[in-house]
Amino acid sequence: MKHFTKLATAAALGTVLGTAAIAQELYTPNLAYRTGPFAATGIPLMNGQADYMTLLNERDGGIGGAKIDFEECETGYSTEKGVECYEKTKGTAIVTQPWSTGITLQVLPKTNVDEIPILAPGYGFSPMADGTVFQWAFNMPAGYWDAADMIVQYLENEGGSLDGKKIAFLHLDHPFGKEPLPVLEMHAEGKGFELLPIPVGLKEMQNQSAQWLQIRRERPDYVVMWGWGAMNAGAITEAVKTKFPMENFIGVWWAGHDADLKLVGEDGKGYKSISWSFPNMDAPVMKEIKERVIDAGLSQTNEEEMQGVFYGRGLVMSAILAEAIANAQENFGTAEIDATQLRWGLENINLTEERIAELGMEGMVPPFSTSCANHTGHSGGWMLEWDGSKFVKASDLLMPNVEGYSDLIESAAAEYAESNAPWDMNEECSATN
């Protein structure tokens, strides 16, 4: 009933504000990267994000009667260009989507002054989970520390105690690659396994023979990978080459791209990736996108890409943003919301199973909710497995044990605020939580 009311209000808003909304637009720029060394992984994500917004514009006339201006500013995954894009688009933007941990870290202090929400679904700085400190930053539905915790849990559930075992942590030598280290180190100490960090430089992404020679020499029980872009394909081909058992090789959600695994095909069978999204071609939203966006020639995607994990994830990302916009419109009674109002919308997301079904996205994202204090949502995720031609679900929904590292989140957030003083915090939220 509540969801019906929400939909009805949004529809009514659209009708009532119809005339006035003709010129109304919601400017939601995306700091995209369709070029450069990471383009191969960026393109399907950007296509998914853009196509969902196109669907809303075509089918519903936007959100609540206001069209969405989903402009892309190309960064090539370069932090410098990302900051330029942020500065260029921040004037009328109600949100910024920085699309790399490096760019997120750079614009994080700026958004706290400019008062524009950062939406970094599944990436960025993990302590952003603490909304009382990072009042303008969101990384829902799950953060890197959630991913690290779920992977450790999964390994423990599947292979028994980790005591005395060795886990190699193959990661991009970049802020993104180092993000999960605090949680992995915490678990290594608590569960008694040896953590072996193995960095991969940006110039070595496609030639990881040294890293895999180290893995051969050290004989770890598992390899956990925090890879991105060309690094994933490089690692997976080296793993096949060195005959590392694929079932003991697990990547973060950005290391679960179909195109990377297609390079090795059957040889990659058993490789796993934790993920908070899953492509469900039977979901109603996929059919609508096919009819109204792709067949109408309004998309840059293709049939093959559309079936992949990353395209589906792009759709989910835009659905989260759209949900936050609808929340804010309903709460503030206006279609043309501003950045502050969108922040409220992002802090009040409640994606239940029912709501996900209403959006036509069954099975594509786990349920989660946010609050002023919880900007991550901690949705949990599924362990996906490559079956030789596509990713399939290999587990039920795994949930991170956030309590186990909530102290880490709190202390890292406080440390950040202190080192970036004066740092405006959400005092109102702190008082109520």
Add this chain to the structure above:
Amino acid sequence: MLNDIFIAPFVDMVEAPDFLMQVLWEGLVSGILYALIALGFVLIFRSSRIFNFAQGIMVVFAALTLVGLFAMGIPAWISVGLTLGVMFVLAVAIERVVLRPLVGQPDIILFMATIGITLFLIGFGETIFGGENKVMITEELGIPTGDTVLEPFGGLLILQHLDITVVVVATLLVLALLAFLNYTQMGRAIRALGDDHQAALSVGISLQTIWVLVWFIAGIIALVTGIAWGARAGVSFALEVIAYKALPVLMLGGLESITGAIVGGLMIGILEKLFEIYWGQPLLGGNTETWFAFVLALIVLLFRPQGLFGERIIERV
């Protein structure tokens, strides 16, 4: 500490000779690929004094063209032929549109022009082929896959058939190139231009023809390099980054020396792998390959500013 630096690594090598052989083999394969990229730079520099910043993107462009043509339904080897045709057209276009109008300009202008070529090829390539990762047509080209497992000293040595092919093809290409440069009229003309521009022009060597030729040869090298790297980790614009690995090779071997490119490439490939495995990973946390080659090249430059095989330039003031 002294033990970790001076004794432990050598003990490791002796205790696990099969692993040492694997490290040397991986280093050799990387080294040959570095040498190939460096050769593309050297050829163009020798004949025109241009440091070709576009060599990396040419690798990507050649590989993408090959995969793209094959995706259009053209048989693999015909696609190779057509790709060579495209690289020839590219060489002619670069000579006509970019280099010829800039004859006589300072070297830095020509260098900047190759940056322009790079940016153009990135944009053009992405427009035509898209930025997605593509699978190299390894099997369709008849390049063997799979591996041979040996057990030297009771250990394990895995030799990828792809890597063996790369070593053989790259060696043949280098030998063919050396034969061409030493025993053909065109090859001698290229060398003459490298030795003395003015003297070469005065005896009737056509600058335009030679430039087209060297850019085309650089295109052939780019295609072979693109196939070799693309078969290892897919074809995408990330391949361009690999070209930067050739910079320390050029510093080490000398910008003008073909022998330097080959020896420098092999030295860096093998030494950086040895250093990473036996010193970098145990003592420095790994990832030393990103800087080791540059440090090695800088040390060489301290003693031989022209590189190991470069010509010593003496200018009167």
